Amino acid sequence: MSTFDWLKGHGTENDFVILPDPDGSVHGDLDAELVRFLCDRHAGLGADGVLRVIEGGKQSYVEDGGDWFMDYRNSDGSIAEMCGNGVRVFARYLAEAGLTGDKPVRVGTRAGVKEVVQNDDGTLTVDMGEPVLPTAAGIVVEANGHQWPAVHVDMGNPHAVAFVDDLREPGNLCDQPTWSPQEAFPAGVNLEFVVRRGPRDVEMRVHERGAGETRSCGTGTCAVAVAAARAAREELPVTYRVGVPGGEVTVTWRADNHLELTGPAVLHARGEFDRAWLPA
Numbered sequence: 001m002s003t004f005d006w007l008k009g010h011g012t013e014n015d016f017v018i019l020p021d022p023d024g025s026v027h028g029d030l031d032a033e034l035v036r037f038l039c040d041r042h043a044g045l046g047a048d049g050v051l052r053v054i055e056g057g058k059q060s061y062v063e064d065g066g067d068w069f070m071d072y073r074n075s076d077g078s079i080a081e082m083c084g085n086g087v088r089v090f091a092r093y094l095a096e097a098g099l100t101g102d103k104p105v106r107v108g109t110r111a112g113v114k115e116v117v118q119n120d121d122g123t124l125t126v127d128m129g130e131p132v133l134p135t136a137a138g139i140v141v142e143a144n145g146h147q148w149p150a151v152h153v154d155m156g157n158p159h160a161v162a163f164v165d166d167l168r169e170p171g172n173l174c175d176q177p178t179w180s181p182q183e184a185f186p187a188g189v190n191l192e193f194v195v196r197r198g199p200r201d202v203e204m205r206v207h208e209r210g211a212g213e214t215r216s217c218g219t220g221t222c223a224v225a226v227a228a229a230r231a232a233r234e235e236l237p238v239t240y241r242v243g244v245p246g247g248e249v250t251v252t253w254r255a256d257n258h259l260e261l262t263g264p265a266v267l268h269a270r271g272e273f274d275r276a277w278l279p280a
């Protein structure tokens, strides 16, 4: 097929191109070059990542694809296990396309199945599962001539959380911040820089693996809430407000050790793309 449908959506301004592909036949294995082109903010549609929508039973990437499988790609074409803002936008798309009912939708990801519910106030809540805190200590993150100790939190995808005095300290984040030891994150890492604003209230910036600085990162907000709650020796359950450049979300670390992420998700454009427009 030379043309295909696309939509755009965002969650706290972490933005995505959505590619409906119910039986997986429109995009095959999804070419990394096509992803890079679609995400290009000058020559393409512009986005932090791509959410391909495949029926759970029609994909072959994971054992349990849920009701619908979210095939997530970063803007550089790389594959990521999970995306906390993306999964809400994904569920919003399913609802607006009439593909789900009132029940929670089970979204398959490379980091397991995530249940998403729509709330009466228009937000969506995702059960993000349990955080993993690898014991490795001594991780140091460096950006803009500053160094900070960082906490490793795995949310299905890898995060390093650094508490800073001022969110301006990491600079413009155009360059990839570095970390050591390198072996701590052999597959790369998402880096969060955080300040405390008050009790259970934090603000962050993020440099995403495979995308650069973005205006929000849902898995990153969960990693930050975990790092902040542990540092404050909070008892579970505990809820954090996490501010990001593109808005705010809430993260509840439940007594059963699961994290619940609640935030907005909107669709804001749609169209048809002709493969003939791809650069030769």
Ligand SMILES: N[C@@H](CCC[C@H](N)C(=O)O)C(=O)O
Pocket (backbone or CB within 6 Å): 014, 049, 074, 079, 080, 081, 082, 083, 084, 085, 086, 157, 158, 190, 208, 209, 210, 211, 216, 217, 218, 219, 220
């Ligand atoms: N923006 C996402 C995370 C997307 C994947 C990430 N860049 C990675 O490579 O792990 C979110 O909202 O969680």
